[in-house]
Amino acid sequence: MQNPRKFREKIIERSFSSVSAISLLILISIFIFLFITGIKAFTQISLSDFFLGNVWNPTAYGEPTWGILSLIVGTLMIAIGSLIIAIPLGLASAIYLSEIARPEIREIVKPAIEMIAGVPSVVLGLIGIVFLSPLIANIFGLSNGLNALTSSIIVAIMILPTIISISEDVLTSLPKDFREASLALGATKWQMIKMTLLPAGLSGIVAAIMLGLGRAVGETMAVLMVAGNSIAMPASFFDPIRPMTANIAIEINEVVKGSLHYEALFAIGLVLFVMTFAVNLISDIIIERQVRKYKW
Amino acid sequence: MLSVIVNENNPVSKLTIDHIGKIYKGEITNWKELGGKDQEITLYGRQSSSGTYSFFMEHVLKGDYSAKMRSMDGNQAIINAVRQDESAMGYVGIGYLVDEKGNQVSGINILKVAKDKDSEYISPLNKEKLHEYTISRPLYQYFANKPAKDSAIYNFLMFELSAQGKDIVRKSGFDDITTLDNSNNEELLRKI
Numbered sequence A: 001m002q003n004p005r006k007f008r009e010k011i012i013e014r015s016f017s018s019v020s021a022i023s024l025l026i027l028i029s030i031f032i033f034l035f036i037t038g039i040k041a042f043t044q045i046s047l048s049d050f051f052l053g054n055v056w057n058p059t060a061y062g063e064p065t066w067g068i069l070s071l072i073v074g075t076l077m078i079a080i081g082s083l084i085i086a087i088p089l090g091l092a093s094a095i096y097l098s099e100i101a102r103p104e105i106r107e108i109v110k111p112a113i114e115m116i117a118g119v120p121s122v123v124l125g126l127i128g129i130v131f132l133s134p135l136i137a138n139i140f141g142l143s144n145g146l147n148a149l150t151s152s153i154i155v156a157i158m159i160l161p162t163i164i165s166i167s168e169d170v171l172t173s174l175p176k177d178f179r180e181a182s183l184a185l186g187a188t189k190w191q192m193i194k195m196t197l198l199p200a201g202l203s204g205i206v207a208a209i210m211l212g213l214g215r216a217v218g219e220t221m222a223v224l225m226v227a228g229n230s231i232a233m234p235a236s237f238f239d240p241i242r243p244m245t246a247n248i249a250i251e252i253n254e255v256v257k258g259s260l261h262y263e264a265l266f267a268i269g270l271v272l273f274v275m276t277f278a279v280n281l282i283s284d285i286i287i288e289r290q291v292r293k294y295k296w
Numbered sequence B: 001m002l003s004v005i006v007n008e009n010n011p012v013s014k015l016t017i018d019h020i021g022k023i024y025k026g027e028i029t030n031w032k033e034l035g036g037k038d039q040e041i042t043l044y045g046r047q048s049s050s051g052t053y054s055f056f057m058e059h060v061l062k063g064d065y066s067a068k069m070r071s072m073d074g075n076q077a078i079i080n081a082v083r084q085d086e087s088a089m090g091y092v093g094i095g096y097l098v099d100e101k102g103n104q105v106s107g108i109n110i111l112k113v114a115k116d117k118d119s120e121y122i123s124p125l126n127k128e129k130l131h132e133y134t135i136s137r138p139l140y141q142y143f144a145n146k147p148a149k150d151s152a153i154y155n156f157l158m159f160e161l162s163a164q165g166k167d168i169v170r171k172s173g174f175d176d177i178t179t180l181d182n183s184n185n186e187e188l189l190r191k192i
Helices: A005-041 A048-053 A069-100 A103-116 A121-142 A148-173 A177-182 A189-218 A221-226 A244-251 A259-293 B017-025 B049-061 B075-084 B154-163 B163-171 B181-188
Strands: B003-007 B014-018 B042-046 B070-072 B086-095 B108-110 B112-114
Touching: A005 A048, A048 A069, A069 A103, A069 A148, A069 A244, A069 A259, A069 B017, A103 A121, A103 B014, A121 A148, A121 A221, A121 B075, A148 A189, A148 A221, A148 B181, A177 A189, A221 A244, A221 B017, A244 A259, A244 B049, A259 B112, B003 B049, B003 B075, B017 B042, B017 B049, B017 B086, B042 B049, B042 B075, B049 B086, B070 B075, B075 B108
Parallel strands: B014 B112, B042 B070, B042 B086
Antiparallel strands: B003 B086, B003 B108
8 A cells, every 4th residue: 555645745746747847838839839820921021021121011001011120129229228227226226225224114115116016017108108208208308208218217117126126135145154254354335235245146136137128028018108109210219119019919909810910920929039038048047157156 | 080180289270181191101291391380290190900090091191101100009099199299290080079078178279171272171070061071981880790670780770870879979079971871871771
């Protein structure tokens, strides 16, 4: 007779491994689905027209055009713009919370920051339209504020909680010895943060930033509401942009299933998938390297 | 019916169809060329998934939209944008120009439109000249199959065409069915 306890153990093990197998299966099926549908578009659109063409206009009056370069630029502008805003703010807040703030302040501020992550993106988009975009228009003397800058700020707000919260956890989890050794050698608090804690926690901080980047690339709703969504190639952050996510969201509801337009939207989805996959892969590699370097 | 709207501080009050088309195609880019301020025109339109988008493209532009046009989520989004933007131009269904109480919405001017420069400029809100206003389109209803006489759908269609139904349409800010569409309808209904 089998030991009932061992039997139970086995069932739990099996169910855990099958659950993780399912999530892997889902990821693979998403990729296959995207790939099979998206790749069909390239039977009629050449790769160079698709990736290097400037004009995305499938519903043109004359010949439709399928260039996604301006859409890719739109996505990259939001990703870069929001990181430029969110990294300094996020890192400074994380350092403040883990090293400088009194515990009672941290108890209030940290949950408050994490609550930003719970704000639905459509609500942030609304705030962007009603409050932020007129403000941006006023400050920079533009006729309106539906542009890349406004979208970047909104997305920066969305990714701040991720960056702050994870970076703070990383800094707090560093061994106490690091701080004590550093201070014992005569470092000031700032020197300790700059020379000991930040390098030691770099892997985690990079992971936090990468997670934020992944969200920035994938964000749709809030961006759709404030980006202006013009198909023209943007020349500056004051121009409207149409990121890939917004383009898919705008057009997918009206395309005929199986049409070239439908397949082309899936091809864009495939490009997005590959981009976020690459971001995650790169962050994994960085983390792996850092972990080996700072093994303690 | 579609109306072309601008910000309330814009001095331009009337345009020809030709001008509107050229503006949306990106051939006219400054209000100065139309007697307005020296200011670049900011275009607001619908997304390509909208029927209004294709109708405006096929009947007013007869060409491609300027790539600089901002695509908005809906009629109300266009009105809100035009209200905030002095250099704006947008197009919306006239049902969005009046609120529930029948008052014209604030912050925007509705352009009078003429077929060509020799024709009369007509406001889309001018009830007497309704059929002379050029940017209008019918709305269609689709059914899975031909409705049988006295079925619920048939009765609903008859209700829409009754005086009571027309009254509701008018109250929602839309216009009476044109004589031409009316005779088309009658012909279709006869076949049932």
